[in-house]
Amino acid sequence: MEEIEPIDTYIYEEVNSTNSIASELAREAFKRPILVVANKQTAGRGRMGRHWYSPANSNIYMSLVLKLNAMVLYPELITLYSAVCVWQVIGETVKESLGHLWIKWPNDLYWEDKKLGGILTESLYSAGKPEFFVIGIGLNVNSDKEEIQRQTDLVWTSLRAETARDYKRDSLIAGITGTILKDLYLLSEPDRITKMWKERTRTIGARVKVITGNYEFEGLAEDIDSKGHLIVRDAFSGDRVTISTADIVHIR
Incomplete structure (x- = not known):
């Protein structure tokens, strides 16, 4: 297992999108993994260019930039791998409620039939080849359920809404970041990643x-x-x- 290397962390009160900021920082001067965290996003992005509702003081909006290297032999599995890592950290946090949590193909975290969070993975290219990948994670943590529903036509929820308690966002961010960095070696073992993902999904067989x-x-x-x-x-x-x-x- 690889040791976790140091990272450069940038914390903002408000950004347009943590993925956009992380991409800019990576292109300017990448020395080691970059973590961007914001309290609020004004133009958060989901898959297919969708808007990601991102109010202040309640949820997690983070992006992690990693450089492609010899250890990452299957970068196309980064989204699935990241979803498994987030599932694991949430599961360790909610414990007795773990059975409600699952991954919907390819990148959404669900609590039963309600969306809890999602992952947006983007590649940054140099000379026509991917050089970095940006893992953007949005997770509804302490949002009020009714507030979420007023702002979106999707069926969303939050950890607080489902478990009736508040969570420390910084602890969850640290756990997610550490888990992703610690187990990167798995990106050279596609069979293990797909097996772990299938054990945590309800999509297969549906x-x-x-x-x-x-x-x-x-x-x-x-x-x-x-x-x-x-x-x-x-x-x-x-x-x-x-x-x-x-x-x-x-x-x-």
């Missing part, structure tokens, strides 16, 4: 609607491949379809 561009279909989510792509059996054609980027909706 009936899902796949929405990609102007096309959508329904089917059974059967597996993920070694790159983290979702394999769905089309309910109409019977074909196995490999999905790299899409929205999926679990069908009850």
